[in-house]
Amino acid sequence: MTTLLVIAKEPLPGRVKTRLTPPFTPQEAARLAEAALADTLHAVAAAPATRRILVLDGTPGDWLPSGFEVLPQCAGGLDERLADAFAHCAGPALLIGMDTPQVTPELLTVDFTGCDAWFGPAQDGGFWALGLAAPDPALLRGVPMSTPKTGAVQRERLLAAGLRVRDLPRLRDVDTAADARAVAALAPHGRFAARLARCTPVGSR
Numbered sequence: 239m240t241t242l243l244v245i246a247k248e249p250l251p252g253r254v255k256t257r258l259t260p261p262f263t264p265q266e267a268a269r270l271a272e273a274a275l276a277d278t279l280h281a282v283a284a285a286p287a288t289r290r291i292l293v294l295d296g297t298p299g300d301w302l303p304s305g306f307e308v309l310p311q312c313a314g315g316l317d318e319r320l321a322d323a324f325a326h327c328a329g330p331a332l333l334i335g336m337d338t339p340q341v342t343p344e345l346l347t348v349d350f351t352g353c354d355a356w357f358g359p360a361q362d363g364g365f366w367a368l369g370l371a372a373p374d375p376a377l378l379r380g381v382p383m384s385t386p387k388t389g390a391v392q393r394e395r396l397l398a399a400g401l402r403v404r405d406l407p408r409l410r411d412v413d414t415a416a417d418a419r420a421v422a423a424l425a426p427h428g429r430f431a432a433r434l435a436r437c438t439p440v441g442s443r
Contacts, residue, residue, distance in 0.1 A: 239286055239287055239288040239330075240286075240287055240288060240329075240330045240331060240332050240348060240350070240369070241287060241288055241289040241290075241291060241327045241329065241330065241331040241332070242282045242285060242287040242289070242290050242291070242331075242332055242334075242346060243291045243292075243293055243323050243324075243326075243327070243331055243332065243333040243334070244275075244278060244279060244282055244290075244291070244292050244293065244333075244334055244335070244336065245293045245311070245319065245320065245323055245333060245334075245335055245336070246275050246278075246292060246293070246294055246295070246335065246336040247271075247294075247295045247296055247336070248294065248295065248296020248297055248298075248299070249268045249269070249271035249272035249275060249299075249301070250268055250296065251263075251264035251265045251267070251268040252264045252268075253268075253296075254267065254268055254271040255267040255268065255270055255271045255412070255413075257413050257414055258270060258413075258414065258415060258418065260439070261415050261439035262415070262437055262439060266437045266438075269433055269437075270412070270418060270430065270433055270434060270437065271336070272299070272301050272433075273339065273428075273429040273430040273432070273433035273434075274336055274337065274338075274339040274412055274429075274430045275301060275336040275339075276301040276429050277339035277340075277341075277425070277428045277429050277430050278334065278335075278336050278338065278339055278341060279292070279301070279302060279303050279306070280303060280429075281341045281342055281343050281345075281346060282306075282334075282343075282346060283303045283304075283305055283306075284343040285343040285344075285346040285347055286347055288329070289307060289327075290305055290306045290307070291306065291307045291308075291309055291323075291326065291327075292306045292307070292308050292309070293309050293310075293311055293319070293322075293323040293326075294308055294309070294310065294311065295310075295311045309323075309326060311323075315383060316383040316384065317378050317379055317380060317381050317382075317383050318379060320333065320368075320378045321375035321376070321377075321378040321379045322375065324370060324373035324374070324375050324377075324378065325373070325375045327373045328373075329373075330350050330369070330370070330371045330372075330373075331369065331370055331373050332346060332348055332356060332367060332368070332369035333367065333368050333369070334346070334358070334366060334367045335366060335411075337360075337366065337411040337412050337413070338360075338366045338409045338410070338411060338412070338421070339412065339421060339425060339428055339429070339430035340409065340410075340421050340424040340425040340428070340430075341366075341409070345358075345367075345406060345407065346367075348369050348406075350369070350371040352402070353371070353401075353402045353403065353404045354370070354371045354372070354396075354401035354402045354403070355368070355369060355370055355371065355396045355401045355402070355403045355404070356368070356369030356403070356404050356405075356406055357369075357389075357392070357393050357396065357403050357404070357405050357406065358405070358406035358407070358408075358409065359389045359393075359405065359406075359408045359409075360389060360408065360409060360410070360411050361408055361409065361410040361411065362386065362410075362411055362413065363385065363386035363387060363388060363389050363390070364383075364384070364385075364388040364389050364411065365388065365389040365392055365393075366406075366409045366411060367406055368392065374399075377395055377396060377399060378392070378395075381395060410424075412430075415439065418430075418434055419434070422434045422435075
């Protein structure tokens with residue numbers, strides 16, 4: 239089976255989802271981030287896996303389900319932190335972030351038979367998931383992160399290494415208020431949608 243990794247920040251006001259402020263307050267943005275993280279972790283908890291690891295910048299809270307190992311993120315850029323997350327895995331591993339609360343256990347149930355990598359493109363040009371049958375941190379180091387070309391560069395890196403790549407569905411990250419509304423509509427019964435419904439944008443108060 240596969241190790242499932244979630245890389246995340248502790249949902250603290252002013253440190254997460256800063257592009258949601260405005261229209262939301264830093265406190266509301268943090269609560270939305272916590273709900274997104276909780277939805278993500280519960281999807282991971284329900285998916286088949288050998289290990290479940292939260293690679294965390296910060297301290298775990300009551301939003302963390304049981305059954306997860308918690309490892310601290312290393313220093314450095316996002317490419318270094320993703321690479322280090324894979325360095326903790328000896329066998330097949332799938333890594334996701336905390337920005338896609340619409341993810342389901344079915345999407346996370348990947349089979350590496352006949353392929354070496356799984357790639358989940360994000361609508362903003364990045365990627366929401368990366369799976370490696372034989373984790374190699376070098377496949378991520380040096381990839382420019384948080385750009386419209388990040389996903390394309392990362393996928394090309396996999397192909398250039400001779401890996402057989404299969405694609406997961408394209409998902410939308412929650413970065414802006416428009417993203418939040420769109421993602422909540424895709425998963426209307428989740429924690430994220432419920433939390434968004436309780437938020438009041440600036441100008442509506």
